[in-house]
Structure formats: structure tokens, C-alpha cells
Amino acid sequence: MAKQEIKWRLWRVAVFLAALAPLVYWSFQVYQNAAGPEPGRYLLLNIGIGGLWLMLLTLSLTPLSKLTRWKGFALIRRQLGLWTLAYAVLHLCCYALFILGLDWALLGAEIVKRPYIIVGMLALLGLILLGATSNRAAMRKLGKRWKSLHKLAYPILALILLHFFWVVRADMAEWAGYAAVGALLLALRLPPIARTLPRLRYRVVTR
Ligand code: HEM
Numbered sequence: 001m002a003k004q005e006i007k008w009r010l011w012r013v014a015v016f017l018a019a020l021a022p023l024v025y026w027s028f029q030v031y032q033n034a035a036g037p038e039p040g041r042y043l044l045l046n047i048g049i050g051g052l053w054l055m056l057l058t059l060s061l062t063p064l065s066k067l068t069r070w071k072g073f074a075l076i077r078r079q080l081g082l083w084t085l086a087y088a089v090l091h092l093c094c095y096a097l098f099i100l101g102l103d104w105a106l107l108g109a110e111i112v113k114r115p116y117i118i119v120g121m122l123a124l125l126g127l128i129l130l131g132a133t134s135n136r137a138a139m140r141k142l143g144k145r146w147k148s149l150h151k152l153a154y155p156i157l158a159l160i161l162l163h164f165f166w167v168v169r170a171d172m173a174e175w176a177g178y179a180a181v182g183a184l185l186l187a188l189r190l191p192p193i194a195r196t197l198p199r200l201r202y203r204v205v206t207r
Contacts (some may be wrong), residue, residue: 015080019083020081022046023087026042027043043064055084055156058077058084063189069198081130126152133150
């Protein structure tokens with residue numbers, strides 16, 4: 001195997017381990033009784049925030065690869081997208097297990113009490129759709145429509161931010177930070193700005 005290919009493999013494995021590490025850490029905290037009085041909620045909230053981080057990281061990879069032309073960013077895009085989905089599914093599992101106690105009959109009343117759950121579910125459905133169409137076969141089948149479909153990532157991010165906004169009761173500063181990063185990432189994809197990114201790199205290198 002070529003040296004470069006081994007390097008890319010190691011890079012992908014490192015990203016895999018980095019995405020897995022928070023889950024191991026939080027589980028260990030629960031195991032050690034160091035996760036506070038409500039370990040279930042601890043997992044639910046941390047995994048929710050982890051999913052949001054992964055979503056933002058995934059969306060930052062295209063602008064980063066345009067700016068730097070480093071192939072490594074493009075190589076991990078699908079992996080991080082699938083990790084976002086995995087965190088979202090685990091977040092839902094925590095909700096079902098620790099909040100509902102697997103009693104699905106409670107879901108109706110829960111949705112009335114906490115309508116942001118519907119918003120979260122729509123975001124999860126969107127992530128499932130993107131995950132299911134992220135492989136080469138779907139890319140080939142969908143052709144040009146694939147790109148348009150995957151632009152859904154931005155409305156999905158907006159749904160996640162709305163879901164989070166609804167949950168926040170006191171400290172809006174944290175939410176505003178995530179929303180600002182999301183708005184910046186969206187701005188970077190607008191055609192006039194997206195077109196200038198590779199040229200910006202050229203200027204940085206030649207100066
Ligand atoms: C599948 C449907 C979903 C359900 C049922 C759900 C449920 C919940 C619940 C019950 C909370 C805690 C509210 C509280 O503090 O009382 C929460 C918070 C949160 N969720 Fe979701 N959620 C869903 C989807 C998602 C998705 C797809 C994401 C992002 C990938 C996400 C990210 C978050 C974030 C960032 C928080 C706030 C965490 C914090 O306050 O520290 N959720 N969700």
C-alpha cells in the first residue's frame with residue numbers, strides 16, 4: 001500500500017477515535033457515579049450537544065477544504081456526517097430510556113408539554129435521509145440531485161438550533177455562540193462568498 005494511502009487511513013482512524021472518545025468518557029463518568037444526580041439526563045444533554053458539535057464540524061469541512069485544498073477534510077466528511085447521525089440516534093435512545101422509561105404511551109402527552117421534541121424528530125428524520133443517501137451508489141443514482149438533497153443539511157442544522165433554543169431556559173449566550181457559527185457556515189456556502197474561498201487561499205500562499 002502506498003505511503004500516502006496509509007497516512008489517510010490513519011487520519012480516518014484518528015477521527016473515528018476522536019468522535020468515539022466523548023461517548024466513552026461520558027459512559028465512564030456514569031459508571032463512576034460522577035455524572036451528577038441524574039445520569040440519564042447527563043447523557044441525554046451531553047450527547048445532544050455532541051451531536052450539534054459534530055453537525056457544525058461536518059458543515060465546516062467543505063469551506064475548510066476549499067480554503068486549504070487539503071484532501072484530508074473531504075476524506076472525513078461522510079464519516080463525521082454519520083457520527084452526527086449516530087449521536088442523534090443515541091440522544092433519542094437516552095430520551096426513550098431515561099425520560100420515557102420506554103413507556104411510549106407517554107409520548108403524546110410529552111409532545112404537548114415539550115413541542116421541541118417534534119422539531120428534534122424532524123431533524124433526526126433529515127439526518128437519517130442524508131445518512132441513507134451518503135454512499136456512492138446513492139450518489140450515482142441521484143446524480144445532480146444528490147448535491148441539492150444534501151443541501152438539506154442547512155435546514156436540518158436550523159431545526160437542531162431551534163430545538164436547542166426551545167430547551168434553553170436561562171443562559172442564551174451558549175446557544176447564541178452555536179447559532180453564530182451556524183450562520184457563518186451558511187454564509188460561507190453562499191455562491192459569491194464560496195467562490196472567493198479558493199482565491200483567498202491563493203493570496204495567502206503568494207503573499
Ligand atoms: C429524535 C428526536 C429528539 C428528541 C426526542 C430530543 C429530546 C431532547 C430532550 C428531552 C432534551 C432535554 C430538554 C431538557 O433540558 O429538559 C434535548 C436537548 C437537546 N437536544 Fe434533543 N432531541 C431530539 C433530537 C435532537 C437532535 C437530532 C439533536 C442534534 C443532533 C439534538 C440536540 C439537542 C441539544 C443540543 C439539546 C440541548 C442540550 C443542553 O441543554 O445542554 N436533539 N433533546
